[in-house]
Amino acid sequence: MITASEENYLKSVFKLSEKDKSVSTNDLAQSLGTTPASVSDMVKKLSEKKLLAHQPYKGVKLTQAGKKIALDIVRKHRLWEVFLTQTLEMKWDSVHEIAEQLEHIQSQDLIRKLDAFLGYPRFDPHGDPIPDENGKIEERKTILLGEAKKGAVLLLAGVLTDNSDFLQYLDQQQVRIGSRLTVLEILPFDKSVSLSTGKKQITFSALVCQQLLMMEEV
Amino acid sequence: MITASEENYLKSVFKLSEKDKSVSTNDLAQSLGTTPASVSDMVKKLSEKKLLAHQPYKGVKLTQAGKKIALDIVRKHRLWEVFLTQTLEMKWDSVHEIAEQLEHIQSQDLIRKLDAFLGYPRFDPHGDPIPDENGKIEERKTILLGEAKKGAVLLLAGVLTDNSDFLQYLDQQQVRIGSRLTVLEILPFDKSVSLSTGKKQITFSALVCQQLLMMEEV
DNA sequence: AAAATAATTTAGGTTTGCCAAAATTATGAT
DNA sequence: ATCATAATTTTGGCAAACCTAAATTATTTT
Numbered sequence A, B: 001m002i003t004a005s006e007e008n009y010l011k012s013v014f015k016l017s018e019k020d021k022s023v024s025t026n027d028l029a030q031s032l033g034t035t036p037a038s039v040s041d042m043v044k045k046l047s048e049k050k051l052l053a054h055q056p057y058k059g060v061k062l063t064q065a066g067k068k069i070a071l072d073i074v075r076k077h078r079l080w081e082v083f084l085t086q087t088l089e090m091k092w093d094s095v096h097e098i099a100e101q102l103e104h105i106q107s108q109d110l111i112r113k114l115d116a117f118l119g120y121p122r123f124d125p126h127g128d129p130i131p132d133e134n135g136k137i138e139e140r141k142t143i144l145l146g147e148a149k150k151g152a153v154l155l156l157a158g159v160l161t162d163n164s165d166f167l168q169y170l171d172q173q174q175v176r177i178g179s180r181l182t183v184l185e186i187l188p189f190d191k192s193v194s195l196s197t198g199k200k201q202i203t204f205s206a207l208v209c210q211q212l213l214m215m216e217e218v
Numbered sequence C: 001a002a003a004a005t006a007a008t009t010t011a012g013g014t015t016t017g018c019c020a021a022a023a024t025t026a027t028g029a030t
Numbered sequence D: 001a002t003c004a005t006a007a008t009t010t011t012g013g014c015a016a017a018c019c020t021a022a023a024t025t026a027t028t029t030t
Helices: A004-016 A025-031 A034-048 A064-087 A094-102 A107-117 A164-171 B004-016 B025-032 B036-048 B064-087 B095-100 B108-117 B164-170
Strands: A052-055 A060-061 A153-158 A180-186 A195-196 A202-203 A212-215 B052-055 B057-064 B153-159 B179-188 B193-195 B201-204 B212-215
Touching: A004 A034, A004 A052, A004 A064, A025 A034, A025 A060, A025 A164, A025 B057, A034 A060, A052 B095, A060 A064, A064 A107, A064 A180, A153 A164, A153 B004, A195 A212, B004 B052, B004 B057, B004 B064, B025 B036, B025 B057, B036 B052, B036 B057, B057 B064, B064 B095, B064 B108, B201 B212
Parallel strands: none
Antiparallel strands: A052 A060, A153 A180, A153 A212, A180 A195, A195 A202, B052 B057, B153 B179, B153 B212, B179 B193, B193 B201
């Protein structure tokens, strides 16, 4: 059996993994809101279970088995987020916390039926792709808004954080997934960006722009 | 904070409580699938938290605070069961286990919105009443099928067990919540009961009859 | 290359919830 | 009323998941 805590560790490793790089103990502790010592403990356990490959002092990677579990948790999390926003009409800034709990509910059948009920959604309310039952994730060509050039016209494809304040701020600015944004100006001084939403003009700080995933119009 | 385990204990005490009677350690252990020693441990903790009133060697009762929590868990459990059967179209014999997990999800807002989405149902798929937000439970005059007299015409109001085999058996017999049953004969020998469902004739053992909650036609 | 600093692991300890075995208390039979 | 049995509690111990502080290893600076 795999516990909720173990699932959270695997999910964090997955999220922190870039390319073929190892994930450090410290980063994991940060991401999980725990201490490096606790991470060492759990990493040892998950390595023994062959869900993580651990090189002492060098970091961890997911094994095939570990990745499968991580993707399953991510899938469940994102499907529940769709349910909460679409079916129960909750706001996108409040669903993450609840999905953190729901993702640990154990029932294949439940998730299959939920998926069907929701109409097999491919993206969650934050624009993140939902892995299918085999762990396959839809790829899209995206760039950060911070990397866009002046004059570019792009659609908001996703946000890189679930931070509630951040999402509420976007709501306030009437910016949501799918919004069409035109880059009017990039301030050389602080890299903040002036944009047109069609209706009005807004400015995003460089920090905000690092959280916004953009794509070309279809 | 209250843990899932604590919630389960309170729920079990609630379910085993009859009138003003105390619930015994042994019965609790049985109901929770654990040992009397473990129950003693947890009873001590919940008594210290003022959720249970414990008289050593005499049993426990719920306090007001404990009852409130228990009713809240029952409410969540039954609302989720409605969701699983009605929205996701799962069978009534498979929802109990999943609802056992879902009942521990923490979010007032979620449950309120779920309740609204489901149309404020008053009974779950097994015919059990769903407490409202204040813990109020709808009362109905019901009797066990085992207590019905020959000639009685009654509606199936509920079942007293979530046992999957039992529910599948009822399904097979085409007996469900709301079914109208006429008592044709009661065998003196073993108290088994012959019934007419309108379409066909069936016989239920005394044990089965002790699990079926019946009410007068409205 | 050695020293200083940073990252990681280990050691030792806590809490929660569980259990088996032993001790205690209540209950039913004679 | 006493004894036997059943129910309950206590004792001592285990595993999971966490923590702080100390020890170890890696990395960076000088």
